[in-house]
Amino acid sequence: MTESARKSWLLDILMLPVGLVTFFPFYLIIVNTLKSPVETAANPMSLPTKLNFDTYARVFKEIPLAQSFGNSLVITIVSVLLMVLIGAMAAYPIVFNPGKLNRVIMGYLLAGFLIPFQTTLIPLFELMTDFRLIDKLYGLIFIYMGGAVFVFFLMMGYMKTIPKELPEAAIIDGCTVGGIFWRIIFPLLKPITVTAIIYQTMWVWNDFLAPMLFLNSSDNATLVLQVYKAKGEFAVDWPLFMTLTVIVLIPIFIFFILMQKQIVKGIVGGAVKG
């Protein structure tokens, strides 16, 4: 913008209260994890008078956090990688082997965008019960596979920018259809793969509805589900609950710090395509 070269303190001063209010909830939970329950009840907003890490020790004793973290990690990694894989695979014939049939298949897959998960929920619940997939990590992973349609859509848009001559030349050189995909096309998809991974990771890691419905034992709970269960059990023990919240937020906070640039780019990439 025309005036952007000049820095002014005016916006810094104007934005300070807005930023503080936005950040306030995070400040609040962090300070309260370091206080005793008595101190929290008396004055929730103040800084702790003396640092008290007892609550952290208590949380790790009361709640199987390591196990839930592992569950969340397994569910997220496996389902995101599978979604990316089958989404990219599906885009390959649609783009490089076009025809009437594949146009119909494309429409069939893209219709998935318009179908809310909630609409399929009751038959899914019956299906999962019949196949004994309730309370199984891989059962939940199957549920997430519906999300591959979004990856397919992103991949298809990106694949169209790859010149057609590339696979044609490879065929003349004696490369197989499979070989072209794995050795030439898939590696070229890296930028859009990053976008897809970020979107799907944030969705699966944070999801609550599907784990709530399809995982019921504490052993199989994801981190988000563990927070939900703890809210029921330790509702009045705010320091314990907030400490749990802070611990659960740490991995996603690290993800945010490490990936900030890619997250922003990914969101924009996905939105422009979408």
Next chain:
Amino acid sequence: MKLLRGLQYQLFLLPILFFYTIFTIYPLIKSFFFSLTNFNGYSKEYDFVGLANYLKIFKDTAIMSGISYTLLFAISTTVLTTLLAIVLALVLDRNFYTRNIHRAIFFFPSIPSGLILAYVWGFILSPIASGVLNSVLHDLFGMGPQPWLSEPFLAKLSTILVAVWAGAGWHAVLYLAFLQGISKDYYEAAAIDGATRFQQIRSITLPLLAPAMTISVMLLLTGGLKVFEIPFALTKGGPGFETHTITQVIVLRGISEVQFGLASAMSIVFFLIVLALTYFQVTVMQRREEKML
């Protein structure tokens, strides 16, 4: 040879077709089928009841309340988040010392799960006098404690504002990316012609943000209609059914009470609402994009 190669290509479609058909299309068709029956989930015997389940929707207070609250939530979060996100994006596009810190602060609430964020807000909005917001308001204005989450109007307002807080930064980043794509030449030309900063925003920035707005509003609207976590964590859908979302009603009637027929009819109606609103919004806004350019 060519046929064989075509077949080899088609093999790549099999995994997605398998999962998508079993876990999305088949349940969708079955949902429609259930909605026409009195199937209760247990007994294998059931009858076709025609549209009776659909008629029951209108007599079910929980469902009707769920529909009206969800529509209110989706529309108000969309409008408020859009206004806030555009203003934020305009500010965060300017050059100031703490710009990057502010970008991070506003964006961060969109990273964690809505359930966890809403629980934190539940603590702040606690209705007792020593609740965080209530004590702040008491100290500043001498106000008495307000039942932020247990009075129908306040509960609706609180859930909507928490959702706006959680989503505004994410959408601001989306607008920001489009803002940065606008060529500086436009502004320079306008400045030479004597346009004020406000005129520049109105006649250059906002029209060029129209495509970003179509996407952002679509995401907000569909996300708002599918909302579950934030109201569930803040109010559990109460007081009464005042902040029940459609999703919560489907879970309640379908999974908890195993009224498969009624809940399926509800979920089909929900599908149609999402379909109609999205179609309407995208068509209207794309026409607006064309008019503005």
